[in-house]
Amino acid sequence: MMLSLLRPLLVFFLSLLLLLLLPGTQGWAPGYSNGFHYQDISNGNGNGEIYFNGVxxxxxxxxxxxxxxxxxxxxxxxxxxxxxxxxxxxxxxxxxxxxxxxxxxxxxxxxxxxxxxxxxxxxxxxxxxxxxxxxxxxxxxxxxxxxxxxxxxxxxxxxxxxxxxxxxxxxxxxxxxxxxxRGVVFPYYSQKGRYHFNFFEAQQACRDQDATLATFEQLFTAWEDGLDWCNAGWLADGTVQYPITVPRDGCGGVDLAPGLRSYGQRHRLLHRYDAFCFSASVKGIVYFLKHPTKLNFTEAVQACASDGSQIAKVGQLFASWRLKGLDHCDAGWLADGSVRYPINKARSNCGPPEPGVRTFGFPPLFLKYGVYCYL
Structure with missing residues (x-):
């Protein structure tokens, strides 16, 4: 009696097992649907595309x-x-x-x-x-x-x-x-001189000047635009490179073609170089303050404050020169203690014959210059 009851069940389960083992029936279960159907990839166009519900x-x-x-x-x-x-x-x-x-x-x-x-x-x-x-x-x-x-x-x-x-x-x-x-890449070095930044100090130095460490792509674009600088600097990916448009001794040699010279990845804590910073458009205005007398650094900071602004940062000056056409032939203090001036229209008594931001470096803070302010 018991065997006669079990026989139909055994036949059903054996049939179900056989069905599951047949080709093309893997994963089938009676009475279940998740609402998604994928065609076999081999039936597609050969590029591995999968079609979702035929769509x-x-x-x-x-x-x-x-x-x-x-x-x-x-x-x-x-x-x-x-x-x-x-x-x-x-x-x-x-x-x-x-x-x-x-x-x-x-x-x-x-x-x-x-x-x-x-x-x-x-x-x-x-x-x-x-x-x-x-x-x-x-x-x-x-x-x-x-x-x-x-x-x-x-x-x-x-x-x-x-x-x-x-x-x-x-x-x-x-x-x-x-x-x-849109922006501009500029080389930047410490008040102490060349090659004083590890990677993290280079990051901070650029941030202090309203900029970021430049990427390889940004430095490459700057080189295509004519940037030529013989001192190596950190980039955002941790590599150290420098752009050369005119090959010469001491900058990779005269036999190397123009391009980006690379030192590759360097130790971010132990190795020290300059930085290549990237500055984009500034929301405010950089201007040369008209003042009756030249100023030392402390007086320059106060003069901008008295004019309702603040002393400009290096990145702000570069962005205003490159993106807003700032052009002024008078040297002025900037927030980092450097003295610079921007030239878009080259002329006599304003430095080299090409446009650029001229720099006097970091002179003693008691010397007298003008000042660039940011409003």
Whole structure:
């Protein structure tokens, strides 16, 4: 009696086991559906594309890189759509993340993904921003599928690679957009003389002058624009390099072609060099203070304060010279105790025949000069 009852059950389970072992039936279970279906990749176009419910998700950007100005707003374009378009809207989650400029490797490595930090996450009408981007970012949403990121009040440290990632169920597609700021690279050394900064001191020295350590790309662009400097300096990636447009003895030799001379990665605590700083547009105005007499450094600081401003920093002077056309032939004190002046229109009695920021170095603080103020 018992065997007659068990026999149908045994036949059912044996049939089920056989069905699971047949080709093409792996993972099948009766009465279960998760709402997603993926076609076999071998049935696709040979490029490893996976189709989601017979619909392909595409995420694109018409601009792989965007150039912007510090303090302004910028739009990083990102759009997604389906092929073919589904008959009903799908719920998607969008995440923007960021890889700072000084950590980008070329070509991109898997480690880059691990170093990315979240900027903004959104699902439907709900969204959340993070870190220094909190309150400064939003999605444009000008049309269906438009997930372009709007960043307000751009800061020096916002440069880098941004990833727009669209997640629909089990499908995840993304595109990257590089953000660069218009600016200027300038070499910077300590009041004590050449080669006194370790990496972290170089970082701080640039920050003190309203700048950041330059990236390799920024220094390369500056070299293309004619920057020639024979002293090695730290860059944001921890390498030490210097740009040469006119090969000569003592700067790699006359036999080497023009370019960036590199010492490679150096010990960030023990090795000491100068710095290459990057400064972008300033929101205020740098001006030469009209004063009846020349000033020592202490008097220069006070004179700017009495005029309702503050003594200008080196990065502010360079940015105003390069990006706003500041041109003045009088030497003046700056906040770090150096004396400089900016020339855009070369002329007699104003130094070399090409434009640039002329420097007197760090003279004794009791000497008398003019002063550049920042308002």
């Amino acid at each position: 392909r998700l595409l995420v694109e950007s018409p601009q792989p890189s965007v150039l912007a100005t510090r303090g302004s707003s910028v739009i990083l374009p990102c759009h997604y759509h389906y092929e073919p378009e589904p008959s009903t809207p799908r719920r998607t989650r969008v995440k923007w993340s960021w890889l700072p400029a000084n950590t980008i490797t070329e070509p991109a490595s898997p480690e880059d993904l691990a170093k990315e930090t979240e900027v903004m996450v959104t699902m439907g009408n709900r969204h959340r921003s993070y870190g220094s981007f909190k309150g400064r970012v939003r999605l444009r949403r000008s049309a269906p599928g438009d997930m372009s990121l709007v960043i307000n009040e751009l800061q020096l440290n916002d440069t880098g690679r941004y990833r727009c990632e669209v997640i629909d169920g089990l499908e995840d597609e993304s595109v990257t957009v590089d953000l660069e700021l």
